[in-house]
Amino acid sequence: MILRNLKAEGLAHNTYFIASGEEAVVIDPRREPADLRECLDLARESGAIIRYILETHRNEDFVHGSLELEKMTGATIYHGASLPFKYGQPLRDGDRITFDKLSILTMETPGHTPESLTYVLYDQKYPDEPLATFTGDALFVNSTGRIDLPDENEKHVNAGKLYDSIHGKILPLGDHVVIYPAHGAGSVCGSGMGDRDWSTIGYEKRTNPHLQLGRDEFIEYKVGEKFVRPPYFLRMEDYNLNGPPLLESRRAPVPLGVQTFDRAMRQKGTEVVDIRLPQAFGGGHIPGSYSIWLGGMALFPGWLFDYETELLLVPYEDEDAWKADRLLCRIGFDQVYGYLAGGFEPWQNAGMPIEFTGELPVDALKPLMDTSDIRLIDVREPREWQNGIVPGALLRYVGHLKTDLPDVPRDRPVAVMCSVGHRGSLGASILQKAGYGQVYNVPGGFTAWRARDYPVKPAK
């Protein structure tokens, strides 16, 4: 038996490949050419044919690759029965699929979504001994799936369903059963996940804080969890219910010279995204560009842009533009216009206009806050504010900043802070583009502020 986790950094998502003899199963493939290629390569290396594609649930944070993989392999797609999917076959509680010496049992485990499934892997030689379980977004390492997505007004109901799914179905499988969740640390589908991709039921029962709670406590805790909901989730839900556009018409990123790039950025419907780290962005960038560091490209374009916007990327080195395009493809953005070939430097060498973002380290920010000579905007998520904020900070999540600009004077200094300075740089670029005149990012953000023992107060 071969079991491999095909991990997507940024998304922190796990696709699983399982082969036995000449047959293989893929759980939750992603629609991105290199991700799909990895599935095919594994099949080739293990000498197996991909027979089945199993989806744990209709995901919100990336595009399913099931239809692409079906097209490439002829495999059959399965998923939950209680949503009106336009493709694939339904599986119900107790259904089993078998391949070579293995079998997979289906358990309906609603809560995160109504049709969420948990898959249980068996060796057919021991039909009563579950070996491992693929828990999707129900049970994570050290956490559980968010329950706000199906309906903001039904959080109590869905938290209860999730509790019953976990305690009534998953945990009874037995302490020795290995857990393979769909997400790890950094995913937007939960919070507090461990940075390990595997666990056992017994270990989670002993250590996962969510599993220490009784049903009512669990519901209260889950209902109180604060999550943001990026607008692109709606598009993902649509794609993953009805089938996404196939990849065959998707363009590869195109390297652009300075003059071509300059012309393209003046066209309607394009936006420039600088994917270098904040220090590099601060030290010189193209006027009007957004600052989204490479890792953030797995998420923040979904907050800022609609799916028709054509993106022009400014990489640190060319290869990073291709990496960013992979991340964009995973969240369904198929409109990368191209990237500035050679990174930012050809732009500056051509004598093109350059804009700067100020950098205000916490040691310089502190006295300005004391004298109220600057306005500070904390662009972290609400759940991060719960652990404390800088006194006097105005709170606005970075994803909401573009459409809900802060009411502070545009001709006075304004600093933007997040946890370390990545989202802060994005926030600063949003304000700069919106016409605020003296914008600073705070390198190190709240982490550096805390490290210097500067005052922190609870958020209201």
Place this chain on the structure above:
Amino acid sequence: MILRNLKAEGLAHNTYFIASGEEAVVIDPRREPADLRECLDLARESGAIIRYILETHRNEDFVHGSLELEKMTGATIYHGASLPFKYGQPLRDGDRITFDKLSILTMETPGHTPESLTYVLYDQKYPDEPLATFTGDALFVNSTGRIDLPDENEKHVNAGKLYDSIHGKILPLGDHVVIYPAHGAGSVCGSGMGDRDWSTIGYEKRTNPHLQLGRDEFIEYKVGEKFVRPPYFLRMEDYNLNGPPLLESRRAPVPLGVQTFDRAMRQKGTEVVDIRLPQAFGGGHIPGSYSIWLGGMALFPGWLFDYETELLLVPYEDEDAWKADRLLCRIGFDQVYGYLAGGFEPWQNAGMPIEFTGELPVDALKPLMDTSDIRLIDVREPREWQNGIVPGALLRYVGHLKTDLPDVPRDRPVAVMCSVGHRGSLGASILQKAGYGQVYNVPGGFTAWRARDYPVKPAK
């Protein structure tokens, strides 16, 4: 027959691997573990044993890998006869080595160094028809080797020798013969080299500007070429004559946490080198660090540091520290103390002190030059000044800046300019570390200045 160029970016140096049947020859190997590994991998893939290691000459810009490769393979080392090498065997004009179906003829071609050899490759089936020639630092694509290194006072003599070597020995091999030089564009061993790694004698005779000159003109031109001579060349000459230290005791780079890095940089004999691009350096760096972009690590440490200095690197991403270490190893620097794990950001996130370098685009520099409100230092090489300078600029090559600080007020603004902004950032970091208070790098440098059609005057 298998012929492969093992190219080192940065150095722009070519090692050649030639195999026929079960025997192979390596020309000019470099002493860097991955470079040596590449030779062994090629031998393995081609099913050949490396029998001979041929050196074209005692190089000045990198450490020979001949002794290491001899130790690994038992191959015999050969080089020129007219220097007192402490290792290897001498080859003289007309000597031949044969391996399987091929043979290599030795031609003594002095000029660049007194013992420079050119190797000529033959198929033994056609003993009178040279197939290709390895011209070392005598003849390059579009250029010829520098002749100032053996003796500044004997440039006329050595230019004449080089002319005779090229016109008397190399060119007569025939127009059809393929040329494989030791260096390409970007090397410090010549100027104006083409960015192609191969040519033919006939093509060079038609297009190489140096080959269009008569003997006297050639000598006059070569004597007038301006080159800088980094102090580390002396160490390279010593290593390559007497044999460099073997690699077995060389440490691998060590990832360091913020506190460990901070302690290490306070130790005597250490220096911090920030290997990110200038924009990132400008947007926040560790106080007292030098700015040498990754590609510049093939050269500039040899200007700034002695061989006992232990270097602490600040990478854009960890992998870059390992790349930098390869470059350092090639020029004999075996004292990398370690690198800041995770790049600059863990430093800022810990609330450690941050310093900034100003960035002054040419559009902002121009009016300040007009009103003499800033001093401008042009840190390019003398041969670059020959094509024009900014009126009012003070000229000082970046390699000389640290030991010959410019006599400008330390409390007034000073801008540093090179061709595009890389060496400018190094220059700015040198001045900042030396206590100049308001230091700016000029992004885009002289290239951007020219692109904006700002005034240029000839250098004196």
